[in-house]
Amino acid sequence: PRPIDELTIWDDAKAMLKKARREGVETVHDRLDQQTPHCKFCELGTTCRNCTMGPCRVSEKRPRGVCGADADVIVARNFGRFVTGGAAGHSDHGRDLIEVLEAIVEGEAPDYKITDEGKLFRLAGEVGIETEGRELMAVAEDLMECFFADFGSRKKSVSLLSRVPEVRKEKWAKLGMTPRGVDREIAEMMHRTHMGCDNDAPNTLIHAARTALADGWGGSMIGTELSDVIFGTPTPKMSTANLAVIKEDKVNLLVHGHNPVVSEMILAAAREPEMVARAKELGATGINVAGLCCTGNELLMRQGIPMAGNHLMTELAIITGAVEAVVVDYQCIMPSLVQISGCYHTKFIDTANKARFTGAIHFDFQPRTAMKQAREIVSIAIEAFAERDAGRVEIPGEPIEIMTGFSNEAVIEALGGTLDPLVKAIADGDIRGAVGIVGCNNPKIKHDSLNVGLTKELIKKDILVIVTGCVTTAAGKAGLLVPEAIEMAGPGLKKICGALGIPPVLHYGSCVDNSRIIQLCAALANELGVDISDLPVGASSPEWYSEKAAAIGLYAVASGIYTHLGHPPNILGSETVTNLAVSGLEDLVGASFFIEPDAVKTAEMFDERIKAKRKGLGLSE
Ligand code: SF4
Ligand code: FE2
Structure with a gap:
């Protein structure tokens, strides 16, 4: 294995990597070593698996796939699909926020509310919805419909392009780069990259850009804006970061993934007096909710909850031996976290049907039952405190402001x-x-x-x-x-x-x-x-x-x-x-x-x- 000093700049990470090696726990770095060297064709983007006449690998010696596609076409198609996977992820996250707004409007989400009414009215105004003298919920319904429609095929452009300078929009229009609908651009990329469609690399890349724009000015932007509407627009506040935000004397519950819909409820449940009382019965001094990755960022921005670590810290956080539960929604959650949780007393809980992990405790988290489910999840974390092995706990360093x-x-x-x-x-x-x-x-x-x-x-x-x-x-x-x-x-x-x-x-x-x-x-x-x-x-x-x-x-x-x-x-x-x-x-x-x-x-x-x-x-x- 590579020396630990070469893997990271952080002392908290180094301490946990040492502990991992001591305890025989495999990490992402070990698996990278196992996977190296990587396939050269795949690194260059010149592998194609888009049909069963292949798979094909093109090179100077064999410059075309079975169908005749050359390196330009294959690389462009692969990159197009790669970008599209990303746009789909962000934008589906955005859609989930619209669905929560829909549930609020329909009275089906008793535990969620519109927190920033001013922002909702401002947004509605920006996308051309009448707001003058109208009720909050009526405007919210129109906004929800408008954003759902941004995902479809009936618009000439996504609605928040209203924010883009005219000269830029003209450029996009001339290039055929104007994002029309989020799902439309994503589906069209899948179509274009089917064998026998878009066999002109620059043309494929233009559509890749259009798909990315549908994410940036569409799905992602809707995700951000509706998260602010529902959970509050962030304001400056202080918090702390690094593994030392995990507390030896507390029930530690880490939220991980990207979407605040689950984690906001977990935080609310963890703050309930009955929950805290039960944690104290088991000998903890309280419940500590901390974040990983972007779900962590969402809670940090709005609620100031501390950040335990970023992507390469997620495995290491569990290795502290002091984490009772990792609760995940979706994206960037290494499947290895299930195995690493299994090396400790940590409960690994997934919450989304579209992001299930074999070996995890599963909750099909729904807006209608959010608080009830959040309480059940927090209870699992609290009860796990009793199973913690104090002899295996090591929390490095001090938190940073x-x-x-x-x-x-x-x-x-x-x-x-x-x-x-x-x-x-x-x-x-x-x-x-x-x-x-x-x-x-x-x-x-x-x-x-x-x-x-x-x-x-x-x-x-x-x-x-x-x-x-x-x-x-x-x-x-x-x-x-x-x-x-x-x-x-x-x-x-x-x-x-x-x-x-x-x-x-x-x-x-x-x-x-x-x-x-x-x-x-x-x-x-x-x-x-x-x-x-x-x-x-x-x-x-x-x-x-x-x-x-x-x-x-x-x-x-x-x-x-x-x-x-x-x-x-x-x-x-x-x-x-x-x-x-x-x-x-x-x-x-x-x-x-x-x-x-x-x-x-x-x-x-x-x-x-x-x-x-x-x-x-x-x-x-
Ligand atoms: Fe090979 Fe063409 Fe099929 Fe790709 S689409 S696998 S290059 S034959
Ligand atoms: Fe992220």
Whole structure:
């Protein structure tokens, strides 16, 4: 096995990896070793399994599959389906929120309510629903219908394109990139990539971008906005992060996945006096709900509950031996968590029929019975406390303070009600630009090394950083999510963030909440009367791994945002596709991807880009 010091930058992770080796528990790193080297054809994207005349692997020696498809076609089809998988994930999550809204409107969800009425009315106004003098529930019903319809085939474009600058929409229309309906684009990609359909790589990629845009400005954005409506729009607050948020003297219940619909109820149930009393009967001092991954981000942003860890910490959290239950919804949940839970007293509980895990305790979680089911789940966690083996408990380190809760609404309020102060800070060069650093961990990259490294490099250059997803925990553990982190920033950022009492790195939420970042970009562009691609902004996913991350990256680029990836997707087997991704898209949508594994070099690339964009806007470098 590789030395533990090479696997991660964190002490809490190292301690648990040592414990895992001591206790004979297999982790993601061990399995990566078993799987290495990977199939070269698959790495290049030149394997096709789309029909049974194959499977085919194309190379210089055998340049065409049985049907005649070449590397360009095969790579484009594979990448198209890859992005589509991601768009489907986010957007189906968004749909689940619409279904909860529907249940609220129909009086079928007694435990949920519309928490942010103002936001619901604002959203309705944005998509052209009459709000004047109307009842909340009537408007909610119309909004629910409008968003459901965004998934279908009857619209010419998804409704929240109302936020996009006109010039950008014209560009999309000209390219055939306007996202019409979420499910439609997803289904059409499956159709196009069937044998004998779209056999022109650039054309397939245009539709991949359209599908990604349907996610970013459709499914994901609906997911974010309705989560705010139902559970409240985040406001700044303090919390903590790392494995030490797990408490030795408490019943520890970790929520993991992406959707707040389950975890919000779990949290509410865990706070009930009867639940706490039962935990105390069993010798605990209380119940501690903490988060993993994006479900963690959702609860962190809105409720300030602590964050135990990001993607590569999920296995390690259980290895503390102090976790009574892991409750999951969907996405990014390693199936290995079932086996690792089995090595301890940990109960692994799944809650969604579309994300079941063999060996898990299953709940078919429904809005109608949410609180009752949440109480049952919390009870399972509490009773497991009695089974904990104190001799196997090891919780490393101390929790690190973080600041969270930066929704666009909260930022605008902090700025005094308008974006003007932000525009001025950018114009003055105090904030030279902004980069959203998002996404995952990948065991092929030293855990969080790039996530943290890039963030530090950028803020030094007076580039504001916005984080979501698993980068949140990385930045938090590095001490970058507190106001004191301005000491690590350049003079301009230090001045502005210092005056506002905010960190130079803002936590903007979960992965679906990347929609908050594109919304902010669109608002800035509209304010300045320019296109999004004219702004001194960028996006990065340094340690990405998932289909969803590819969809996010592509909607960022298609929206006009220069986007960095720490390692390439499996497209290098096609020069056409690779060139299009890293340069050709620039001519089409005004932005492209760039691939760079080094944090310092990446920051320099962003710096150059931001200089050029500032110049274009007539600003000093
Ligand atoms: Fe091979 Fe073509 Fe079938 Fe793909 S679609 S498996 S390249 S024959
Ligand atoms: Fe996520």
